Amino acid sequence: MSDSDNKFRAFFDNNLDGLLITKPDGAILEANPAACAMFGYRLEELLRLGREAIVDPDDPRLAPALRQRAENRYFSGELNFKRKDGTIVPVEITSVVFNTKAGDERASIIVRDISERKLAQERHDRQEYLNQLLLDSIPCIAILLRPETREIVAMNKAAKEAGCEYSHTCYETWPKFKEPCPWCLAPAAWADGKAHHLEFEGLSAAWEAHWVPVSDDLYLHYAFDVTDRKVAQKEIEKQRYLLQSMEKISRVGGWEYELSTQKVSWTDGTYAIHGLAKGEFNPVDPDRNIQLYHPEDQKIISEAFRRAVEKGEPYDLELRLCSENRAVQWVRTIGRPEMHEGRVVRVLGNIIDITARIKAEEERAGMQGQLLQAQKLESVGRLAGGVAHDYNNMLSVIAGYTELALERAAPDSELHADLKEVQAAAKRSIDITRQLLAFARKQTIDPQVVDLNELVESMLRMLRRLIGEEVELVWYPGKHLWAVEMDPAQVDQILANLCVNARDAIDGVGRVTIETGNAVCDDAWCNANAGSRPGEFVVLTVSDDGCGMDKETLGRIFEPFFTTKGVAEGTGLGLATIYGIVQQNEGFINVHSAPGQGTTFKIHLPRHAADPAPIEMETELQPPVGHGESVLVVEDEPAIMKMTQALLQRLGYRVFAVGSPSQALQLAKTHTDDIDLLVTDVVMPEMNGRDLAHQMHSLYPNLKTLYMSGYTADVIAQRGVLEKGVNFIQKPFSIKELSFQVRATLDQK
Known part of the structure; x- marks a missing residue:
């Protein structure tokens, strides 16, 4: 060679x-x-x-x-x-x-x-898809940037409309600067890895801007146009200034204290503010006049008046008047000492009724809180709805194959223990997804006309186990209780979350009380209770004698992911879930709490005119198996298709699985034997599951159909799949859930 x-x-x-x-x-x-x-x-x-x-x-x-x-x-x-x-x-x-x-x-x-290259490209494409999904879920201008160069790598529709361009720096395209914006906090966010935000005045608008690191080489920048809010704030400040100026010059009621005689005189306006007639009250004694103020304010006004008399110091206070026959009234009281030869000879003052202003400020704060809560609900709702489908699909695969693997693993093996941990994590992830969707009012529900007393009765045993032996559970069912229309599972969620929170608030021995009753809320009551609405309601009350909450905590309890519990002790979604459920059922919640005085939740649910249906008690049954029936699975996600096929085969069914409606129709036309059941995804590229089922029924008139989907309730409802009488299973599902739903669908007459 x-x-x-x-x-x-x-x-x-x-x-x-x-x-x-x-x-x-x-x-x-x-x-x-x-x-x-x-x-x-x-x-x-x-x-x-x-x-x-x-x-x-x-x-x-x-x-x-x-x-x-x-x-x-x-x-x-x-x-x-x-x-x-x-x-x-x-x-x-x-x-x-x-x-x-x-x-x-x-x-x-x-x-x-080139397998590795293909996988790398797929990962890159997937990351770009998730980045775009994140951006599109943000209801304002949002862009993803490189930290070193500020180069735009992704943006949403609002950013494109604002003039942002790919491969350009953010400041070059919006707001078209030659140098980085002077207010930019991107370097700070990138340096400490934390989110930063500020408000600034742009060339033509006011903005609230945020910078959030999202990965090793990207950060998210989004900004809200807050021009209208700024204008409104300035108008409110202007109105407040005008009101304060008018209060300073308006003598709504006047009084005088003469030191030489130690007597007090009132004008007619002062009598009117106090709601007293001249003949029934003599204001001559200053100490007696102080008794007209709220007990908590008497020390304040007494000390201010003493310093005015003894040291000539003026005062200007906002305090509460209190009497047996009238509601608490806010007043502004002003005292000005009059001097002669260095000594105080008299004190002149006026008093102004500011109850309406205080009430307006409280209502404005309440409305602002409701607006913020609604904005949080909308933001989380968009995010949850945007990712729920993909997340549910991934969880379906994880949970399904874990169940199959557990059946093959020896119970005493390390592999079995590891798989149980995976299964527990998957179930926890499924619960968190459902809680997010419940908070966002996008979960799939099955409303029924129910009697709350019967539902609570059926849960008492479980609730007592939940709160433990040291905490007493007291139950007071209301008489002649009206019916409500809601999903019984949602009532279970409400009671379980409230009882767990009550248990955690009790240190040692304590009591949790559950009550029901009817209530009619009129306009006057609603005006005094922010967030309520008039009508007839069934009220579910859960109270405890635990540690209670301060005002600041009470104002945040329904925020998603807010919790006072330690790490790994709570997700911060329990009360947020309850809030979403009650809103979804057109109700409202009142909460009363104070440190050391326990907490009471009053949940108002609209009355329903129809009679409640009897509650069916659940029993633990073995998953039903198949008897060789033929099942056609149609699912455009390959991993879900294979997993569903494997679960059904494990249950004893003869399974055909295809990845598109066209493949399903082709198989149906060439298949010689009967197909007993169609299990189809709802949302697919070629046609939706409802249309596919209609065409399949023309070929197999006796075919039963079971729909499945990982999308949120609003998306599924648009396809007509949540109507009464339609068989549906929500992804992710367990082999047990699938077995019962398939058997029930096949056994329908």
Whole structure:
């Protein structure tokens, strides 16, 4: 063998890419070790089997590639090859046709495995998709930026409309500066890894801007136009200034204290503010006048009046008047000492009724709180609804395959224990998703006309186990209770969350009380209770004698992810979930609490005119199995399709699984035996599940249909799948849930 032959052989055998020499008919004459390893064959097997053993006959690019090589004596591109075990491997090939010295035609093929490159591209595409999903869920201008350059790599529709452009810096396109914006907090956010925000005045608007690091090389920048809010705030400040100015010059009521006689005189206006007639009260004694103030304010006004008399110090106070026959009244009381030769001879003052102003400020604060809560609800709702479908699909695969793996693992093995941990984490993730959707009022529900007394009665045993033996559970059912219409499972969620919170608020021995009753809320009551509305309601009350809450905590209890519990002790979604459930059922909540005085939740649910249906007590049953019935599964997500097929086969059904409605219809037209059940996804690219079921029924009139989906309730409802009498299962589901739903659907008459 010549030196050149030796060099070629060394190059051929040691090349990391797969190298093949073939005849025109596909017979393999040479294959290097890399090619053998790539396809899983020994050399003699490849030489015997030829090209057909390694090409993917289903690859539509194969035939054009062979034609191109035959015509041009050259081909370079990507194809799918297959290994000995049948797995498909994406490859990049370069093939050249040449003639030997003897004139025989041969083809050289260089094959490179590009699986890792494909996976990397898929991960990149997936990350870009998730980034865009995040941006599109934000209801304002939002962009993703590189921290070092501030280059825009992704944006939402609002940002595009504002003039932002890809591959440009944020300040060049919006607000079109040559240098970074002077107010920009991106460097600070990137330096400490924390979110930063501020408000600033732009060229034509006021903005509330946020900078949030989201990964190692990206941060999120989004901004709200708060111009209208700023204008409103300035108007409120102006009105407050005018009101205060008018109060300073208005003598609504006047009084005088003469030191020489130690007597007090009132004007008619002062009598009117106090609600007293001249004949029934004599204000001559200052100490007696102080008794007209609220007990908590008497010390304040007494000390201010003493300093005015003894030291000549003026005062200007806002205090509360209190009498047996009138509501608490706010007043502004002003005292000005009058001096003569360095001594106080009298104190002059006026009093102004400011009750309306104080009430307006409280109502404004309440309305602002409701607005903020509504904004949080909308933001979390958009985010939860935007990711729920993909998240539920992923959880379906995790939970489903974990159940199947648990059945195969020995109960006493480490693998079984590890799988149980995975299953517990999956269930916890499913619960968190459902809580988010409940808070956002997007969970799938089954409203029923129910009697709250019966529902509470059915839960008492479980609730007592939940709160423990040291805490007493007291139950006072209301008489002649009206019916309400809501999902019984939501009542379970409300009671369980409230009782757990009550238990955690009690240190040692204590009491939790559950009550029900009817209530009619009129306009006057609603005006005094922010967030309520008039009408007839059934009231569910849960109270405890625990530690209670201060005013600041009370104002935040319904915020998602807000919790006073320690790490790993609470998600901060319990009360947020209750808030979403009550809102979804057109009710409202009143909460009363104070430090050391316990907490009371009053949940008002609208009265329903119809009579409640009897409660069916749940019993622990074994999952029903199939008897060889044929089931067609239609699911466009391959992982979900395979998992559902595996679960149904495990339950004893004969399963056909396809990835699109067109494939399902094609199978139905060519299938010779009956198909007993169609299990179909609701939202699919070609047509939705409802339309597919309609076409399938024309081919199989007796076909039963079970719909499944990971989308939120509002999306599913648009396809008509949440109507009464329609069989539906929400992703993610367990094998037990699937078994009962499939059996119930098949057994329907």
